[in-house]
Amino acid sequence: MGRAGREPLGTAPVLDWTPAPAAAVRERPRVARSLWADAWRRFRRHRLATAGAVVFLLLAAGCGVGPEVYHVGMNTIDFHASMAPPSWAHPLGTNDLGQDMLARILWGGRISIAVGIAAMLMSVTIGTLVGALAGYFGRAADLVLMRLTDVFLSLPQLPLLLLVIYLFRDRLTKLVGPQLGIFWLIVVVIGGLNWMPTARLVRAGFLSVKEKEFIEAARSVGVGPAAQILRHILPNVLSPVIVSATLSVGSAIIAESTLSFLGLGFPPDVPTWGRLLYDAQNYLDIAPHMALFPGLMICLAVLSVNYVGDGLRDALDPLRIL
Amino acid sequence: MTAYIARRLLTAVPTLALISMVVFGILALAPGDPLGQFAANPDIPPEVRLNIRHQLGLDQPIPVRYVRWAGAFLRGDWGYSFASRMPVSALVLQRLPTDLWVVGSAYLAAVAVAIPIGVLSAVKQYSLFDQVATTCAFIGFSLPTFFTGVLLIVLFSVRLHWLPFIYNVQVRDPVGMLKQAIMPVSVLALFQAAALMRFVRSSVLDHVGQDYVRTARAKGVPEGRVVRRHVLRNGLIPVVTLLALGLPAVFTGAVITEQIFRVPGIGSLLIASIQNSDTPVVMAITFVYSILVVLFNLVADVLYGLLDPRIRYG
Numbered sequence: 001m002g003r004a005g006r007e008p009l010g011t012a013p014v015l016d017w018t019p020a021p022a023a024a025v026r027e028r029p030r031v032a033r034s035l036w037a038d039a040w041r042r043f044r045r046h047r048l049a050t051a052g053a054v055v056f057l058l059l060a061a062g063c064g065v066g067p068e069v070y071h072v073g074m075n076t077i078d079f080h081a082s083m084a085p086p087s088w089a090h091p092l093g094t095n096d097l098g099q100d101m102l103a104r105i106l107w108g109g110r111i112s113i114a115v116g117i118a119a120m121l122m123s124v125t126i127g128t129l130v131g132a133l134a135g136y137f138g139r140a141a142d143l144v145l146m147r148l149t150d151v152f153l154s155l156p157q158l159p160l161l162l163l164v165i166y167l168f169r170d171r172l173t174k175l176v177g178p179q180l181g182i183f184w185l186i187v188v189v190i191g192g193l194n195w196m197p198t199a200r201l202v203r204a205g206f207l208s209v210k211e212k213e214f215i216e217a218a219r220s221v222g223v224g225p226a227a228q229i230l231r232h233i234l235p236n237v238l239s240p241v242i243v244s245a246t247l248s249v250g251s252a253i254i255a256e257s258t259l260s261f262l263g264l265g266f267p268p269d270v271p272t273w274g275r276l277l278y279d280a281q282n283y284l285d286i287a288p289h290m291a292l293f294p295g296l297m298i299c300l301a302v303l304s305v306n307y308v309g310d311g312l313r314d315a316l317d318p319l320r321i322l
Numbered sequence: 323m324t325a326y327i328a329r330r331l332l333t334a335v336p337t338l339a340l341i342s343m344v345v346f347g348i349l350a351l352a353p354g355d356p357l358g359q360f361a362a363n364p365d366i367p368p369e370v371r372l373n374i375r376h377q378l379g380l381d382q383p384i385p386v387r388y389v390r391w392a393g394a395f396l397r398g399d400w401g402y403s404f405a406s407r408m409p410v411s412a413l414v415l416q417r418l419p420t421d422l423w424v425v426g427s428a429y430l431a432a433v434a435v436a437i438p439i440g441v442l443s444a445v446k447q448y449s450l451f452d453q454v455a456t457t458c459a460f461i462g463f464s465l466p467t468f469f470t471g472v473l474l475i476v477l478f479s480v481r482l483h484w485l486p487f488i489y490n491v492q493v494r495d496p497v498g499m500l501k502q503a504i505m506p507v508s509v510l511a512l513f514q515a516a517a518l519m520r521f522v523r524s525s526v527l528d529h530v531g532q533d534y535v536r537t538a539r540a541k542g543v544p545e546g547r548v549v550r551r552h553v554l555r556n557g558l559i560p561v562v563t564l565l566a567l568g569l570p571a572v573f574t575g576a577v578i579t580e581q582i583f584r585v586p587g588i589g590s591l592l593i594a595s596i597q598n599s600d601t602p603v604v605m606a607i608t609f610v611y612s613i614l615v616v617l618f619n620l621v622a623d624v625l626y627g628l629l630d631p632r633i634r635y636g
Contacts, residue, residue: 151340154619156611158574159592163604164348166596254466261468262581262593277468281582284487288476295469303464310460 042315049311052304059301063109070103075269085289093289095279104271105294111272112253113301115186119252122191124245127198128234134199135206136229146203149196157193161255164189165264173267182266190255198244205237239316246309250302257298273298327624334616341612342392349601350384391605401602405595410606414588420489421587424503425576428510433565436515437558440522444530444557445549455519462516467575471509471582478505489585506583510576514568521564526557559629566622570614 044050077099086093091102134145165185172181209215210233218232257274259265266272268279273294280290382390394401400410443452479487486502529535530553538552539545577589584590588607595603 147337151337151344154337154341154612154615155344156570156574156608156615158577159608159611160345160348162577162593162596163345163608167348250464257466258468258578262578264596274468277472281472284472284475285480288480291472291476295472299465299469302466303461306460306464 039312039315043311046311046314048307049315052307052311055300055304056308059109059297059304060113063106063113066106067103067110070106075099085287093287093293095276095287095290101276101290101293104276105273105297108271108273108276108294109297109301111183111266111270112256112274112298115183115190115256115272116249116253116301116305118183118187119190119194119255120245120249122187123194123248123252124198124241125195126191127195127244128202128241130195131199131202131204132206132229132234135203136210136225136233142203145199149199152193153196155193158258161189161193161259162262162264165259169264179266179270182270186256186259186265190252194248194251194255198241198248201240201244202237205240206233209233209236242316243309243313246305246312250305250309253298253301253305323624323627326627327620330620330623334620338612338616339392341616342395342609343388345605345608345612346388346391347384349605350387395606395609400606403595403600403603405598405600405603410602413591413603414606414610417586417588417591420585421573421576421580421589424506424580424585424587425510425572427503428507428576429514429569429572431507431511432514432518435511436518437522437561439515440519441526441549441554441557443519444523444526445553447527447530452523456523459516459519459523462512463520465513467509467513467578468582470512471505471579474505474509475582487583489583502583506579506585509582510572510579513575514572518561518564518568522558522561525560526553529553529557532556559626562629563622563626566618566625569618570611573614574611 093101095101095104130145130149134142134149168185169182172185175181210228215228215232218228223232256265256272257277260272260274261278263278266275268275276294277291277298280287280294283290391401398411400414402408403410403413406413439455443449443455446452475487478485484501485505487505489502489506535548535552538548543552573588576585576587577592579585580587580589581593588610592604592607594600595607
C-alpha cells in the first residue's frame with residue numbers, strides 16, 4: 001500500500017521546475033502525508049460515502065456473526081407459525097413453511113456478500129491483467145486483447161449468464177457438491193462477464209503512465225517489464241480500478257440476486273437474498289414481509305456499496321491525476 | 323463517412339461470427355440433452371431416438387452443425403422449436419409486438435423524464451432540486467428492477483387493488499391495456515431514467531462552464547436561450563449516443579421485468595426455452611440480442627459523427 005505513496009505523481013520531485021497545479025500547491029501538507037492518508041481524509045468528508053461504508057460493514061459483520069449469535073434454526077419448520085408477520089418470536093416474520101426469516105436473511109447475506117466480493121476480485125484480476133498487458137505491450141497484443149474486450153462487451157450479458165448457469169449447473173453440482181459448485185460457477189460467470197470496463201480503464205491508464213519520465217528512468221536503469229508493470233505503473237493506475245472494483249461488488253450482488261430471483265441461481269435450500277424474494281413471489285398478497293425484508297437487504301447492500309464507490313471516486317481522483 | 327460505415331460493417335461481421343460461435347459452442351458443449359424428454363420416455367425405442375437425432379443433425383460434429391446453422395440463419399431459416407414444434411421466427415415474431423410496446427414505451431418515458439430533469443439539475447447545480455434529483459437518481463440506479471417490481475405489486479395490486487399484476491395479452495380494450503402496462507413500464511423506465519439522468523447531468527455540466535457559454539452570456543444572450551441554443555446543442559450529443567447504446571440493454575434487461583409481471587415477451591420466451599433446453603430458440607434469441615448490441619454500437623458511432631462536426635472518421 002505504502003509503495004504507491006512514494007511514486008512521484010501527486011507530490012512533484014524537487015528538481016521539477018514545471019509549475020505544479022494550483023490545487024496541489026495549496027494542498028501540499030507540511031507533514032509528509034501519504035496518498036492514502038489524503039484519500040482517507042477526503043473520503044471521510046463525503047458524509048454519504050462514510051455512512052455507506054458503515055452500513056456495508058455492519059451488514060457484512062451482521063451476516064458474518066449473526067448466525068452464531070442468533071440461535072434460531074433457519075430450517076426449523078413450524079406450520080403453526082406459517083407466514084406469520086414480524087413478532088417478538090420472529091423479528092422479521094416467517095415464510096410459508098414457518099421458517100424464521102431473520103435467520104434465513106442473515107445466512108443468505110453471507111452468500112450474497114461473498115458472491116459479490118469474490119466476483120469482484122475475479123473481474124478486477126482479469127480486467128487488470130488484460131488491460132495491463134494490452135496497455136504495456138501495445139501493438140499486436142493490444143489489438144487482439146481489445147478486440148476480445150469488444151467482443152465480450154457485445155455479448156448479451158444477462159441471457160448468457162442465465163444460459164451458462166442453467167446448462168452447467170448439474171454437471172458442477174455432481175462434481176463438487178451442490179453449494180460449492182454453484183457458488184464457484186456463479187462467481188466465475190459473473191466475474192468473467194464483468195471485467196471489460198476495468199480492462200479499458202487499466203489500459204487507458206497504462207497508455208498514459210508508460211510514457212512518463214519516471215518509467216523511462218526505470219527502463220534506462222534496467223528494470224524489466226514485469227517490475228515496471230507491477231511496481232511502477234500499476235500503483236499509479238490503481239485509483240480508477242479501486243473505484244470500479246467497489247461498484248462491481250454492487251453489480252455482482254444484483255447479478256446473483258437476479259439469477260436466484262429467476263430461479264436459476266442457488267438451489268432452494270440455500271436462502272440467498274434473491275432466492276428468498278423468488279420464494280416470496282407467490283405469497284405477495286398474504287405475506288408481503290417475506291419479499292420486503294430480503295429486498296430491502298439487497299437494496300441496502302447495493303446502495304451502500306455504490307455510495308462508497310462514489311466517495312472513493314472523489315477521494316482518489318481529485319485532480320484527475322491520470 | 324460512407325467508407326467509415328462500410329468499414330465498421332465489415333468489422334461487425336467477424337464480431338458477430340465470433341459471438342455466434344461462442345454461444346453455439348456453449349450450447350453444444352453443455353451437458354443438457356435437447357432430447358432429454360425423449361430419453362426419459364421409455365415408450366420411445368432407442369432406434370427412433372437415434373433417428374430423430376439424425377434428422378435434427380445432432381449426430382454431426384459441432385463445426386458441421388455450426389456451419390449448417392449459420393447458413394440457415396442467414397437465409398432466414400431459424401429452425402424449429404423443440405418444445406412447441408413451431409418455426410423459431412414465428413415464435414419470436416409472435417412475441418415481438420408485446421415486447422416493443424412495453425419496452426418501447428418504457429424507454430420513451432425514461433427519456434422524457436430523464437432529459438429535462440438532468441438538464442435542470444445541471445443548470446442549477448447544487449440547488450435543492452439538484453440534490454433531490456441526484457439522490458433519487460442514485461437510489462433508482464441502485465434498486466434492482468425485481469425489487470421495485472415486487473414493491474409496486476405489493477403497493478398497487480395487493481394493498482390498493484388499482485392495477486392487475488399479471489399481464490394478459492387477451493385484454494384488448496385500451497384502458498385495460500394501459501392499466502396492465504403501467505407497472506412493468508414504470509419499473510423499466512425508473513431504472514433507465516435514473517441511469518440516463520446521471521449521464522445527462524454530467525454531460526451538460528461539462529459544457530456549462532465552457533468559455534463559449536460565458537461569451538454568450540457576456541454579449542447579453544438571455545439565459546434561456548444560452549441553455550437551449552448553446553449548452554444543450556453540445557451537451558446532448560453524447561446523450562444521443564448513449565440512447566442508441568442503451569437500447570439493446572433495455573431489451574435484455576426487460577427479461578426480469580417480463581418475468582415479474584408475466585409479460586409474454588421475448589425475454590420470458592428465452593427463460594422458458596432455457597428451462598426446456600429448447601436450443602434453437604435460445605440460440606436465435608441470444609443471437610438476435612447480440613445483433614442488436616453490435617448494430618446499435620454502430621448506430622451510436624455514426625450518429626456521433628453526424629452530430630459533432632469535430633469528429634472526423636479517417
